[in-house]
Structure formats: structure tokens, C-alpha cells
Amino acid sequence: MKLDGKIAIITGGGSGIGHEACKLFAREGARVIVADRDGAAAERVAAEIVGQGGQASAHTVDVSREVEVAAMIAKVVADHGRLDILVNNAGYGISGTVVSTSEADWNALMAVNVNGVFLGCKHAIPVMEKQGGGAIVNTASAAANIGIHDRAAYVASKGAVAALTRAMAIDHVAGGIRINAVAPGTIESPYFTKILSGPDGAVLRRGLEERQAMERLGQPIEIAQAMLWLASDDASFCTGSVMVVDGGWTAQGDRKPKIEP
Known part of the structure; x- marks a missing residue:
């Protein structure tokens, strides 16, 4: 049990990578707060975890609203200490x-x-410092490392997450807090399921697969496992890192993607 007895909040936990991370963290012994703007989805994931013998509860939150993020963290601390x-x-x-x-x-x-990311860390870090430490994992993207056609805002946002992760890690290392990020490549997720459901879905899928050195899409559980390592004591000497998990996509310089993420 890598997370036995730990209290963990996972935002975006209602689907995709977040869903798999919630289940995996619970299997590893954590009490998971499934946080999502879609409250019904969060409830379904929490119920699934409880049905499998884990510990979980749901919390509806819009992470872009400070009042909601602050209230969520305050409630978790009130409930679990x-x-x-x-x-x-x-x-x-x-x-x-x-x-x-x-x-x-x-x-x-x-x-x-x-x-x-800023708001979650802003309100979680003082709690973690007061109790003597903690671990934060942010989701960046492999797209933060390269230029992606027609995705300016997304690439900029994930580049900001990677840079912010490094800055916060240095600022708060003395408080016993490790702050890292995972940078996924193209993952089989609800976002891509929607894109690939159209008439050209098979062609688009092949284009996505071909741009990965491994020539397949990643699975949400593969990103969740990276998150688990970064959150666990196995990564005790790791802070300020951005772990790329992208099937070799950004390691190669000679493949032009046929479709963007």
C-alpha cells in the first residue's frame, strides 16, 4: 500500500486520467476525494471505489473559482484533519x-x-506546511515541450503549468512539500473518443498513433501510475520534476504529426 492512510484530492476525477488515478490511489490505500465540476460524475467514481472496497467521497468544484477551491480544501481538513x-x-x-x-x-x-493549479496549491500548501509536508502532482502535457499546430492556448497553458511546478517546488521545499508534474502524450480519453467518433475517425486515429514512437495511444492508467509514483514516498528525492509519459512522441524530431492533440 503505497498511500496507506493518506488523504488525497484529485481534481478532474470524474473521467479519463483523473478517474483512473482516483481508483488507483484508493487501491493503494488512500482516502480519495473525487473532485470534479460534474458532480454526478464525481459521485459515480466515488461510488465505484466504495463498491470495490476503497474509501472515497465526491466533491463538486469549479477549480477556476477560488471560493470553491478554498471551501473544498477547508472541508477536507475539517473532515479528515x-x-x-x-x-x-x-x-x-x-x-x-x-x-x-x-x-x-x-x-x-x-x-x-x-x-x-495556482488556486489548488495556494490553499493546499499552507495546510501541508502546517502538518509537516505533503505531495502535489500537477498535470502538464508533452505539448509543453514542443510547438503544436493550432493549439496555441492549450500549449501555453501547459507550459505555464510546467514552469509553475518548478517555481513552487523551489519555494516550498523547506516546508517538506514535494511538487512535481506529469506530462502526458496523446491518451485514450473522452476528449479523443469524441474526436475519433466522426466519419474520419479511423484515419485520425492512425495519424495520432503514428506520431508516437510506440505507435499507439497511451492509456489513462499509464498516466495514473506515474502520478502514483510522484505522490508516493517512492519519489522522496523528486521535486520540481516534469515527468514526460508520451510513448516517445517528443523524443523524436523527425515525425510530423498528422493531427494535433
Whole structure:
């Protein structure tokens, strides 16, 4: 049990990578707070975990709203007396260049992808410092390491998450808090399921697969396992790191992607 007795909040826990992370953390002994803007989805995941013998509860939260994030963390501390792990996983992507992206769409994406990480850490870190330590894992993206066509806002947001992770890790290492990020490649998720459900789905899927050195899409559980390692004591000498888990996508320089994430 890598997380036996730990209290963990996982945002975006209602689907995709967050869903798998919630289940995996619970199997490893954590009491998981499944946090999601979709309250019904969070409830379903929490019920699934409890049905499998784990410990979980659901919390509806919009991570772009400070009042909601602060209230969530305060409730967890009131209910459990501590907060050991925070996984800032909530996020989404949009298409567009800086010219075609509206200011409203830019701001909305940044509010979730970047401000959500900032707000979660802003309110979790003082709790963790007071109790003597903790672990934070943020979800960046392999796209933060390279330029991606027609995804300006998304790439910028994930680059900000990677940079913020490093800065916070240095600022709070003396408080016993480890802060790292995982940078997924193209993952089999609800986002891509929707994209690939159209008439050109098979062609688009092949394009996505071909840009990975492993020539397949990643699975949510593979990212959840990286999150587990970073959150656990196995990663006790790891802080300020951005762990790339992308099937070799960004390690290769000679493959032009046929479709963007």
C-alpha cells in the first residue's frame, strides 16, 4: 500500500486520467476525494471505489473559482484533519491560433488549466506546511515541450503549468512539500473518443498513433501510475520534476504529426 492512510484530492476525477488515478490511489490505500465540476460524475467514481472496497467521497468544484477551491480544501481538513496529496488534474483543450482564439476562450481555458493549479496549491500548501509536508502532482502535457499546430492556448497553458511546478517546488521545499508534474502524450480519453467518433475517425486515429514512437495511444492508467509514483514516498528525492509519459512522441524530431492533440 503505497498511500496507506493518506488523504488525497484529485481534481478532474470524474473521467479519463483523473478517474483512473482516483481508483488507483484508493487501491493503494488512500482516502480519495473525487473532485470534479460534474458532480454526478464525481459521485459515480466515488461510488465505484466504495463498491470495490476503497474509501472515497465526491466533491463538486469549479477549480477556476477560488471560493470553491478554498471551501473544498477547508472541508477536507475539517473532515479528515489533514491533506497529504493534491493532484491538480482538471483541464481541457481547445483548437486555434492566437489569431483565431477569442479572448473569452483564452481566458476560460487559462482559468481552469493554469489558475486551477495556482488556486489548488495556494490553499493546499499552507495546510501541508502546517502538518509537516505533503505531495502535489500537477498535470502538464508533452505539448509543453514542443510547438503544436493550432493549439496555441492549450500549449501555453501547459507550459505555464510546467514552469509553475518548478517555481513552487523551489519555494516550498523547506516546508517538506514535494511538487512535481506529469506530462502526458496523446491518451485514450473522452476528449479523443469524441474526436475519433466522426466519419474520419479511423484515419485520425492512425495519424495520432503514428506520431508516437510506440505507435499507439497511451492509456489513462499509464498516466495514473506515474502520478502514483510522484505522490508516493517512492519519489522522496523528486521535486520540481516534469515527468514526460508520451510513448516517445517528443523524443523524436523527425515525425510530423498528422493531427494535433
